[in-house]
Amino acid sequence: MEELIEREIIVELKSRFFDVISMGKLSLAESLARMVTLLKELLQATEVDFYKSEEWKQGMALEATTRSDPNVKISGCSPECCIGKLSETPQSFLKNPALLPQYDVVFVLDAKENVKGLCAIQMNSALVGRLSDRLLERIVDECGLFVKKIYTLAETMEEEKRYKQLFRVTKKFHSTMDMDVVLGEIISTLREVYPAFTYFLLLSHDHKGYEGLPVKDLEYNSDNETAMQSYVSGEIQFEDLVIDKNSIMYAPLIGKQGVYGVLQVIAPNSLMFPQNEVEFIKLLANTAGSALENAKLYEQSRKLVADLQLINETSHQLNTSLRLTDTMKFICNRIIKSFDAREVGIIMLNKDHQEYSVLQGSTSFFFSKEAANYIVNVAKRVKEELDPLFIGDFSSDIEGASSHFCSVMCVPMIQSGDLMGFALVMHEKPYHFAFDTFKLLQSLIHHSTLAFTNSMLREELERMVVTDHLTKLYTRGYLDDKMNLSLLEDAQGTFILIDIDNFKRVNDQYGHQVGDEVLIQLAQQIAKNIRSTDIGARWGGEELAIYLPGAPLETGVMIANRLAEKVKKHTDPNVTISCGVSTWIRGQNDTSKTVFKRADQALYQAKGSGKNKVVIQNEYQFDFSKKI
Structure with a gap:
């Protein structure tokens, strides 16, 4: 029973x-x-x-x-x-x-x-x-x-759930080429399958962003030897921390071309890692490694395409616009936009590399006194080594600088074996520029150097065409063109015709070489006493001229008087000048010929009445002979 x-x-x-x-x-x-x-x-x-x-x-x-x-x-x-x-x-x-x-x-x-x-x-x-x-x-x-x-x-059932997760994640990995999405999916899957574990992604490549993800740099000198061993060997490693009662698994993120990092999984309150979880995490890490590789390769290919487009567009633009200022502005703006740079400067060196000049189009910082410290320091290195510079923390080299630019890239501009200058790109944050950016800058400057040279040669040729070889003032043809343009656009203008008194006597007494020196001294005085918008020109022989666009007659007379005084005091051998001044006002139907003629008549009157005078188109005259 x-x-x-x-x-x-x-x-x-x-x-x-x-x-x-x-x-x-x-x-x-x-x-x-x-x-x-x-x-x-x-x-x-x-x-x-x-x-x-x-x-x-x-x-x-x-x-x-x-x-x-x-x-x-x-x-x-x-x-x-x-x-x-x-x-x-x-x-x-x-x-x-x-x-x-x-x-x-x-x-x-x-x-x-x-x-x-x-x-x-x-x-x-x-x-x-x-x-x-x-x-x-x-x-x-x-x-x-x-x-x-x-x-x-x-x-x-748990295994089925995990592999369903793995299948879902794999589909997600293959549907995106975004690094952020791939890394986010890895962490999201682990959190869902193992909510009690802690995770970190130790990445070997440069990364930016990944907001909210547990991402760390895997550095070669890291104290975490187990993580480095997993990265180097490409095999799973374990670390059991008896004191902390944690067991840690390091799973390498392996692709076909290399290892892209290590997945660190921490199992709390355990003295050894659960063996039944190892295989799943290993499969997830391998799948993630392949996805990271694909995303990285896709990202690199896109970047290469963008870099090639940048070089192509830049080369095309440089070949269509040969004006140096336009070229500099275009290049600097593209570098700032493409490289996230703070300051960009194009620095040119003279033939003996002892002096430098900052080209227009560079950012305003390079025209400040503070920039000289950076330019001189970088120029010294470039002249010695003729190699590009890629510096992650440059601030310690510059003393007394209120603005510290830590990240510095410098690419020398070399044409036909000669160092012409260098491009200097800076940012205040240390290690701001990636090495890929540095390589792209080198390529960009290499392709642009010929365009710089062509622009400079073209402008030098233009200056030679419109510049008098001896006095370095403009030619008469250039002055005629500018004056005719002014007659169309301005409300008024003043013309000064200048002649050196007794110039034949200077040539006879001292020789034609000294006569040329006197002309050069007069031209220098003219350049010092007029505005950048005014035009000083060699009219012919010992006659020089000044055109003041938009200036009234009183201004012309003042400049002529001041110039006559300066020439008397600062020429060697000492000479004097006579000036004829004419003006025009819109509505009087003047032409450049009539304005020239009135100034020539005034000059003739000054020369015939004692010289060293300023005469105004048959109306007034100023006699400097009484002051001698």
């Missing part, structure tokens, strides 16, 4: 266990909760607690209980403290165990192998005595089989 009752109990237990397993949708926690509830009912127990053995934590953890508060502290010795002794017990169950006196019966699941779990039962001691060893042993076997099956089922 007793055997029949026990058989019915076992059949009922197996039937209920089968119902739980066949439901399929229950989670592991729910299945274990049903198991302890069923045991409580069948054995008429007070409470049933199930402890799972966690080898990687080297202890036991309460997984399910019939208690109303699962967080209540159970008095007595913890099963975790007894795991070693329980493993040595040959029996599958213990009645009134001395190791765990708070319980009346303890089921040791899989006692013949490693202990997989404990069912610890509190019940009436009288009921314990009625339970036969045969019944308890069969209950233990059924519970062990049930736990094994639901754990296998849970692992299968």
Whole structure:
């Protein structure tokens, strides 16, 4: 009779266990909760607690209980403290165990192998005595089989979930070429699958952005030797921190062309990394490595295309516009926009490389006194080495500078083997420019140097065409053109015709070479005493001229008087000049010829009435001979 009752109990237990397993949708926690509830009912127990053995934590953890508060502290010795002794017990169950006196019966699941779990039962001691060893042993076997099956089922479902995640992530990786998205998906997947773990992406390449992602630089001199070993070897490495009770896995992010970083996964409160998680993380890391490589290659290809477009557009623009100022503005603006530069300067050196000039179009900083420290320092290095400079932290080299530009790129401009100058690009942040940017700048300046040379030669040729070789003033033809343009655009203008008094006597007494020197001295005085918008020109022989666009007659007279005084004091040998001044006002139907003629007549009058005079178109005259 007793055997029949026990058989019915076992059949009922197996039937209920089968119902739980066949439901399929229950989670592991729910299945274990049903198991302890069923045991409580069948054995008429007070409470049933199930402890799972966690080898990687080297202890036991309460997984399910019939208690109303699962967080209540159970008095007595913890099963975790007894795991070693329980493993040595040959029996599958213990009645009134001395190791765990708070319980009346303890089921040791899989006692013949490693202990997989404990069912610890509190019940009436009288009921314990009625339970036969045969019944308890069969209950233990059924519970062990049930736990094994639901754990296998849970692992299968978890494995399926992981690989579904891996499949989803792989699809995501193959649908994007964005580095941020790839890295974000790696972290998102890990957080979803292993919410208790901590993750870091240790990347070996330069990275910017990745806001909110746990990204760190993997530096060659890093103190984390295990991470570096994983990166160098391309193999998974483990690090167990006994003091911190953490186990760390380092999985290399491997592509076909190299290793792009290391995925660091930290398992808390464990003395060794869970082996069943390693394979999934390894597959995720390998998939991520391939995706990172594809994204990196795509990013590089796009950058190369953009770089080629930049060089092509720049070359095309330089070949269509040969004006030097326009060329400089275009180049500097493109560098600022494409390289995120703060200051860009094009510095030209003279033939002996002792002096420099900043070309118009460079940013305003290079025309300040402070810029001279940077220019001189960089010029010295370029002249000595003739090599490009790529400096990540330049501030320590410049003393007394209120603005410190740490990131510096310098590319020499060499044409036909001669150093013409250099392009200087700066930013205040250290290590702001990537090395790829530096290589692109070299290519850009290399392609632009010929255009610079052509622009400079063209403007030099233009200056030669419109400039008198001896005096360096403009030619008469240039003055005629500008004056005719002024007659169309301005409201008025004043013309001064200048002649050196007794110039033939200077040539006869000192020679024509000294006569040329006198002309040069007069031209220099003219250049010093007129505005940049005024035009000084050689009219012919010893006659020079000045045209003042937009200036009234009074201004012309003042400049002529001042020039006559300066020439008298600052020429060697000492000479004097005579000036004829004429003016025009819109509405009088003047032409350049009529204005020239009136000035010529005034000059003739000045020369004929004693010289060293300023005469105004037959109206007034100023006689300087009385002051001699």
